[in-house]
Amino acid sequence: MKIEGIRGCYDKTLGMFYFARMCSKIRLHAAGKLPESYFDMLGHGFDGRTCRYLAVNYEDVKVQVLAGKEDETVLEWCFATGRRLTAEEILIYNSFMSKRGWRDDETAEFIPQAIRDYGLPEDAGLITDFDLIEMDEGRWHPEMWRDAWK
Secondary structure, three states: OOOOOOOOOOHHHHHHHHHHHHHHEEEEEEEEOOOOHHHHHHHHHHHHHHHHHHHHOHHHHHHHHHOOOOHHHHHHHHHHHOOOOOHHHHHHHHHHHHHHHOOOOOOHHHHHHHHHHHHOOOOOOOOOOOHHHHHOOOOOOOOOHHHOOO
């Protein structure tokens, strides 16, 4: 479903995938513009993984975002409060996040079920969680992952 103002999974903040998306969901939720179907995963799923990797609490990140700070400023706050990531740690994070669902514990059941649940075409070449999200929100194309790694 198209959601005005939501950022994509591959949007980078200081080199990190997904962080901008998490911040945009926080802002949209506070403004009453995030669909209810997204509420259960706020602070969980990829939001939770991102915060745990940065060693910060989601609720604390939410406070920073809702204080009107830009994504880069919030991520710098995460680096100072939790842990500063090296370039290699960002590479590891981006690699994990962007490939989740491909050749892992989600491949056999979760990905096919999500495709059905979202009403997406089964033959569209969707193999990762990012693929599912990007297609569901109208941004996906088969080579977008290549562009994101440039």
